[in-house]
Every structure is written in C-alpha cells, then in structure tokens.
Amino acid sequence: MPRLTFEDFKPGTAMTYGRYAVTLDEIRAYASEYDPQPMHLDAEAAQRSLLGGLAASGWHSCCMMMRMLTDGFLTNTSCMGAPGVDEVRWLKPVFPGDVLSMRHTVISVRASQSKPDRGFVSFHFEMLNQNGDVVLDQRNAIMFALKDMGAVA
C-alpha cells in the first residue's frame, strides 16, 4: 500500500478499522499509573460511582483510540503529529471485555499558510464498542507532509 500524504485525504471520505480488546488488567494498569481513582481500580467502589461499574479512565480511552489510529492508518502516512484536539466527548463508559473499533470521516483539508511543506486534515473520529455504541467522539486536525516534500516524519 503506498504511503499516504496530505493530497490523498478527501473531504467526505470515511474509513472503518481497528479492533481493541479491553482487559481489566490494562484498565487497572493505566489507572494505577495515570488516573488512580477508585472507579477505575476497584469493582465495589466503581459500582457505586456514576460509571456503574469498573470502567477505563477517559484518557485511557483516548490512548486506546490513538493506538487504533496509529495501527489503522497513521504509520502508513506522512503524519507530522497533531496541533491539538477541538473536542472530545466521553459518551459511554468503556468496560473490561469491550471490543472497540474505529470509524472516521474526513471533514476538511487545508494547506498550511505559513509552512508550505504541510497541510491539515480535519477528522471526525468515533470509537465504537461491540454493540455499535459510540463511546468516544473526537474532532481534530492532523498534520501531514505534502507529497513532494520528502518529509520523513
């Protein structure tokens, strides 16, 4: 598969990819290090929390999504990173045993005004669970090098 550059992303195009099996061990490992709240670590405390059961940290969900983005297409592109994220909504908890996947749509594309070697592609990302529920909704632009720029990012 050829390496994709800025020019290859067309507004309106959609893509589905990824499979991420969420385990209790991984939820606890991330939470222990970055978000050690009882609702992510302890089943009993989590039952009493607003999440209704032990569930992944929202930031962990973002990280799981990033992993699917990387494996699903970014490593095969001229990706130069992202300037930020316009919005993330954690719509549903992510539980142990969930199997997640990705869907994205290209919203718009824009060549950089100040740096002629790159452009911005705005995406709408949705992370879904095995029931087809959207658990995380994210909108952000990613930077890609133009085809002829020979960027090695």
Next chain:
Amino acid sequence: MSVYFEEIEVGTEELYGSFTFTEEHIIRFATAFDPQAFHLDHTAAEASHFGALCASGWHTASIWMKLYVQHHQKLQMAARQRGETPAELGPGLGFKNLKWIKPVYVGDRLSYGSKITAKRISEHRPRWGVVTCDNWAVNQNGITVFEFSATVMRERRP
C-alpha cells in the same frame, strides 16, 4: 481542592506540581499507545520536523490527569485526617480546545495547573455539579506547551 461543589469558586487557580519526561517513559508510553517513529526512535525523530525524540501528546495529557488526581487525593486524605468525609471526584464528560503547543522533549520538566472557569448543577444528576476548568502545562523555560478546557462532574454536599 477536593471540596464539595458548593465550595468550588470560579477563578480559583491550583498548581499540581511537576513531572520530568524521561527517555524510558516516553518510549514506554509510545510503545503502548502511540507507536509513531518520532516518539520511539532517536534517529527517526532527529530526521523529522520535531528534531529530537518527543513525547506523545496523550502522554503529556495523561500526566496532567496523574497530577490532578494526586493533588485531590492528598486533599482527601487531609480531610479524612480531620475527621471529615471528603468530596468525591466524578467522571469527566470531555474536553475542548486541547492544544499541543510545543513538543515535549526528553528531560523536559513540565509544571501543571488549572483554573476554575464555570460551575453549574447537573440537570440530569442533581446530586452532582458540573465544573469547567482551563488547564495547562509549562516547561522548565516558562513556556506553555499544553492547554485544554475540561468539564468534570463534582459531588455536591450531601
């Protein structure tokens, strides 16, 4: 603050402390969640527009969460020692306007903080409040490298 929603004041600023990004930690995080060459490999990172190995943006964000929870858990412990029942932190609803302003390189030491910008009672869960805060990280040279605006649930006084 780990105070109840009622005591949270708009305009209050809090500092959560600092964290140094080591090479080992940057690579370990990126290997798990963001295995792009400029987060994993010195040679590839030097050839990229970043110029050197740098942390995944989600790593920078995860450390904000780590220090935020650490800060509140210290306050919760202090409240328990005074014989009080501390407020619970609730789940986040999401965030907006997250900006990775500058790369975070090996050895960078980031100081994190937060300012309360708005508060309201949850319409759907009246036992809870909804608090919005602007958050940031500043590096060892005083340059803001990361910011975002978060919305989190906070417990109301029973």
